[in-house]
Amino acid sequence: MFKKLISTLLLVSALVSSAFAEESRPQVIMHTNLGEIKLELFQEESPVTVKNFLSYVDSGFYEGTIFHRTIAGFMIQGGGFTKNMEQKDTQAPIKNESNNGLSNLVGTIAMARTRHPHSATTQFFINTVNNRNLDARGSRPGYAVFGRVLEGADLVLQISRTPTTAKNGHQNVPKQPIIIEKVSRVTPKS
DSSP states (O other): OHHHHHHHHHHHHHHHHHHHHHHHSOEEEEEETTEEEEEEEOTTTOHHHHHHHHHHHHHTTTTTEEEEEEETTTEEEEEEEETTOOBOOOOOOOOOOTTSSOOOOTTEEEEOOOSSTTOOSSOEEEESSOOGGGSOBTTBOOOOEEEEEEEOHHHHHHHHTSOEEEETTEEEEESSOOEEEEEEESSOOO
16 A cells, blocks of 8 residues: 555656646747757746747747858857848847856757847857857856757758858858748647
8 A cells, every 4th residue: 555655656746747847848849941950948047038939939930030050060040030131120139048057068059149148039059069168157148058959950960061151241151041930839838
């Protein structure tokens, strides 16, 4: 009887933990013209960034944007330009959460920004190597990591190796557009 009670309690605990993990780590799928990338978002560590990203996901903002900057051995960046290299209008910039204890390691997704630390809006990048030089150091802000690739790492590497050119004043633009057709939630909106 005691063993059965313990087993039941462990099962309930595991189910509750799993449900909590899913709630605190939303997942999305980025559908591109080359395939899909599944992401897990670190809501607990980067609440402002994840809320911002999901608001753009839910509004359909990313539909028709591209990976506009790809550099092999570094990262792929997207989420702000159309295939004609026209920048989309965004909401106000968000607070930089680069001091969240997360590092720009291979397979993580982080917010792109200008030299101003609190300038991130919609653009993100996926690290294809360990880029610890992009992390916050002391009083120097870094680039806020807010998730990681769960599936599609091979596609991320493929995108990073795409032949590039200069276009409309931008460097490292893929010659053939890599279109983000849609980003959708895997886990339901809470």
